[in-house]
Amino acid sequence: MSQRHSQKDAYHLILEAIDVGVYKPGDRLVESDLAERFGVSRTPIREALQRLETQSLLERDGRSLIVASLDHNQMSELYQVRRELEGLAARLAARHATEEEIKVLRDMVIADDALVGDPQALSRANRRFHVQIHLASHNRYLVQQLDLVHRTMALMATTSLAVQGRGEIAQSEHNGIVDAIEARDEDAAEAALKDHISIAFMTRLKQDADIRERS
Template sequence: MKEFKPVHKDAYTLILEAIDTGIYRPGDRLVESELADRFGVSRTPIREALQRLETQSLLARDGRSLIVASLDHNQLSELYVVRSELEGLAARLAARHATAEEVRVLKDMVAEDQALLDNPAALARANRRFHKQIHLASHNRYLVQQLDLVHRSMALMATTSLAAEGRGEVALAEHAAIVDAIEKRDEAQAYAALKEHISKAFMTRLKLDSARAPLLG
């Protein structure tokens, strides 16, 4: 019998996942020695991973230190414009190419995620899995690669729009509408439904950011 060995993640993936899951948040300082201790790897691959993340603008310089980058209002707006178009295209292609099994998985995700409505952090993780499944169902490797880049930048947002009161329930209803269009092979409706979903998420985030902004005297 063939022995299966566990998959070991490289330093880049480990740090990226730590940012994505909120272990390191925008503004947090990343120190080579601390990262090496946390992940049990030597400092050389940590250093190389940090350089790669800085090149991708996921980390920024603060003097001599590297910190997790944050997005200003303009960057956020630009990111959502790109995300909206690419996600809409993924839904359109999924309506064309998704297998019956892929559609079933999407429907199951929507149903199962109902149990997470009281847990925004868990719902946010489930939301990423749902969108990733649509990306894969597009059966276009180049589109999936570009969306991976977009979603890496999404990790630089300090909070999830799903934390807003009532947003989780509405988002799941939107997910159901997207899956319904994909199942019906309605490419135009799948595209429109996903773009509308991203638009509403963006508006929710803008409202959250506005509520947290300091008042000007």
């Protein structure tokens, strides 16, 4: 395996581990431990860590690198950007999505209804659903920007879908988004997805307030 491929693999291996919660905000990442865990030499691990730090997914704690965490202002900024970009993706999906892509979105909503009682599984399914809308926009630059936004979402230790009743509501919202895309109603698709993100943000704010009160 070439060093170029090793570096690429190391980056995605660490990124995936953060995304699925193996490494959580505040966790310290050590080159030697990561190299042993993933079976990759320390040089590509070091390059991958540098890349993740540049993307603000890792931050310095003295001489150590730790998984970054988001404060209230950063979370607000992230949701603001996500709302606008996701809304644009839904608008473009209503314009450009193929019939097959719309069918896949519809099938995802139906299948994901069975996951409502499992917040972590539903969270992963939610990510897949949103990525499918991004791809249906048929705009590679928008997809790239949304990919970075969704990576940063992994820095949140909890999912808003764990809040009582949120899973069912989110699924209903997903169904409405697909309805609008299928109807080729660009305004309705954009509005539905923006509202979906706004409600998710409000749910997370309430969730964080409850956590602070209990701590």
